[in-house]
Amino acid sequence: MSTAPHPPVTPAEATEGCRYCWMCRHVCPVGHVTHVETFTPHAWALTIESVARGQLAWDRDTVDVLYACADCGLCQAHCVTDRPLPDAVAAARAEVVRAGRAAPAVMAIDEKLRAFGNAHGVSVPPSDPSQAPSALVVGEAAFCLNPASFEAAVVLLNAIGVLAMPVAMGRSTGWLASSLGLHDTARRLGEALIREVTETEAREVFVMSPADRWAIEHVYGDRLGLEWPATVPVRDVTSLLAEALGDGRLRLQPPPGMTPPYAYHDPCHTPRLARDHAAPRALLAAALGAESARALFWREGRAHPCGATGGLDFTHPDIAGALAAARVADARAAGAEWLITDDVACEAHLRASAGGLEVRGLYELLAQRVQEL
C-alpha cells in the first residue's frame, strides 16, 4: 500500500480510474491464460464505462467480456490505492441480470441456487441448528462434491477440542451468486446463513473455504447490504489448526517413509483475505515433512486462482480449465507429484485438469495423521 491515505472508493469511481490504468495486469490470472487485452482489469473497467456512456451496449459480446473476470480479487489486492474493481464487475453483472441480458448459463445457476441452495442441484437436509459455542460453515462444495472433507474437518476440530455446529450444509454462502450478479439470490443465501448462525448463538464461526470467509467479511456488507453479527468473528479452519499446531493442541504423526514431493495451492480468494499464507504450509510440513515441499506459489504476496471462482467454470469453462491447467503446470514444473489444497471446490476443479498429478484435500490428509496417533 502507498504511504499516503486513500479515501474509500465506490465501484463506480473505480471503473473511472481503472479503465486507463494498466498497473495490475501482471497479477490478473485471466489475462495470463487468455493473452487477450479485453480480458484484463483495465479492459473490464473500460467496457463497463463505455456501456455507462452509451458507447457500447450490453449485448452477447460485451456480456461475455464482463463474465470473463474471475472475481478473484487479485487486482484489488495488488492495487496500492485499493480500487474495488471486482465489486464494480459484480455490480455491472447485476445490472446485466436485471436487464435480462445474462447468459442462459448464469440463469440456470440462479435456478439451481434458488431451488437447492447450491449450484450442483444436490438436495440438502433442512436447516435445524441447535445452540453451540461455535458453528462450522460447511457450504456447498464440501457437502456436494466431497463430504469426506467436511467429516475430516470435524475430526480435526474435535481433536483440538472444538465442537462446532454445522451450518449451511450444502448451501452456498452466496459468494457465487454475488460473483455472477445474482444479488437477490445471494442476499437470500446470506440471510439464511445469518439466521442460522444467530439461532445457534455461536460466538465464533469457522469456514472451510476462503471463498466463504470472503463472502461473510466483504460480500455481505460491500455488495449485498447485509449485516453480519458484529460479535461473531469468522476464522478459517486452516488458520485455527495451524494455531493449534503451534501451541501443541494439534499433534500430527509424520507418515511412514518418504512422502511424494508436493505443492500447495492457495485456494481462490485467499489473496484478498488477511490470511497467514504460512498456516497451511506449516501444517503440511508437520504432516508430510518440509523436505517434500516443492513450491510455494506465493509471489510477492499473491497466488493465482485455479479457476474455481467467479462462476467461470459455468460461464467460461475454457478459461476456468486454462487456469487449472496453469496451476497444474506450475506444480509439475516444481517437481510435485501431489497438489494439495484446503478448498473442496479448488480440489475438484484442479483434479479435472490434473492428468497424472494427484490432487489431495488438506483436511483429509491431516485427519489421517491425527487418526494414526
Add this chain to the structure above:
Amino acid sequence: VSAETLRELAAVVGADRISTREADRLVYSVDAYWLPQMWLDRGHRTPVPDAIVHPGSTAEVSEILKIAHAGRIPVVPWGGGSGTQGGALPTHGGIVIDVKRLNRILEINAESLYVRAQAGINGGQLEWALNERGLTLPHYPASANCATLGGYLAPRGSGTISTKYGKAEDLVMSIEVVLPDGTIVRTPPVPNHASGPDFMRLFLGSEGTFGVITEATMQVAILPDVRLFRAVLFRDVATGLEAGRRMMTSRLDPLVIRMYDPHSTGLLVKRVLGYELEGAYMIIGFDGFAEIAAAQEARAMAVCSELGARDLGREPGERWWQHRYDFYYPPLSLKLPAMFGTVETVSTFDRLERIYEAKKAAIEGTFGAQGVGYIGHFSHWWRWGASLYDRFLLRETPADPREAQQLHDRIWDVAVRTSLEHGGMINEHHGVGLKLSRFMRAQYGAAWPLLERIKQAIDPHGIMNPGKVGFGVEDVQLPVTAVRPAEKS
C-alpha cells in the same frame, strides 16, 4: 479487412484467435496516450482495428504479415498497450497483432547471465521467474507490471535503475524480428562485435514500423547483496544538477539519481510519499557488495554535502524505492479530466539547466494564464548528461474536445520547439508513437530522408504501424467519429 482475408488469417491462427467483436475493437483502440482517452471520454471514437489476431508463434506472425503484405493491409503490433505515445493505436484500421501469446521463457543462463524469451511475455512475470533464481532483468520501468518484453525494446525504454544498468536497448543482446514481408530475421547472438553494421539497432526504436519483434535475449544480473538508498534536499535544481554531474563524471556508479524539481517535490512527492519539503528532493542509490555500495554512497554524500545539500537520511530514499510505482496508480497518477503530457528530453550536462529553465518559462509563460503548470524531475543519468522528465499539467481539460486537442497540441509544439532550440532530443524513453511523429522531421533535419529510405526498403508498402515514428505522413491527426454525448448514466 475482407472476409477472404479473415479466412486466410483464421487458417493461420485458428478462428478462435481472431476477433472482430465490437468490444475488442474498442479496447484495442485506446492505449495509454492521453489523446484517444480524451476523445473517448467525450463521446467520440478514434479509429478501431478491423481485426485483432493472436498468433502463438513466430511462424504464425510471419504468415500474418505475408497476408497483410500481399493485401496492403495496415498492421499494428500490440504488446501491453501501455505506451504513452499512441504507438499502438490503429490509426489506419487494419490488423492488430497482439503478441501476448508469445510469452514463453526459452532459456535462463545463469553462467553467462542472459535470458531468452518471447517478446510477448509480461515484464512482471519475467522478473518473478528470474527472481526465483536469484537473478533480475535490471530494467525497472514504471510500466514493468504491464508492458511486454517487446514493448521494452520497441520504443527504447528506460527503467528507474538505468543510470547503472542502462536502458533496455543496452541490455539486449539479440532479437528475432519478423519483417513486413514475413521474413524472419535473427540478429547475431552477441551485441558487441565488428562484423559489419549493428542492424539490430535499426529495430530498437522502430516501434513496429520495421517489423514485429518476436523474441529477445537480454542480459540479466545477479540480485545484489544490498541496495542502499538515501535522500537529500537541494535548494534548487541547478545545485542538484551539479551534484549529479559530479557523481557521474567522477565515475561513481549509482543505481539511481532522481531529482524532483521544487514544484514536483511540493506536488507529487508530497502526495505520494507524504513528505512536505521545499527544494529539490533527490534520491541516490547504490547496489552490489555492501562495502562497495557503502563506500560509493559515502563519496556521493560528500559531493552533496560540498554543494550544501541537506541529508534527509535513509528512510526517505528507501520509501521512494518501495513506492516508486505508486505514482502511476489512480488517483495518484495524472489522469483525466486533467490534461497532461510528458514532454521529456535528454541532453548533455552543459545544456540541461538551460533546457529546463527555458521549457518552464515557455510553457508557464505561454499557457500559465490558462492554468497550465510545469513540473519535472531528472531521472536517467549518463557520464555526459541526463534526461529531464518534464510534464505540463492542466487540472481541467476544456469541455470541447476539439478545443482540448488544439490546446494540447499547441503546448506540445511549444515544448518540443523549446527542447530542440536548446539542443535537446525530443524524448529519452517513451518513444515517438503517434504523439511525436509530426516532430521527427524537425528533429532529424537533413538526416530524416535517410530514415525514410530505410523505411521504404524494409516496408515498401508502408503497412507497418502507419503514421508512427514520423513515417508516411507529414502531420498525422487522429481522426475521430462522434458516437454520442458521453454523459455517464
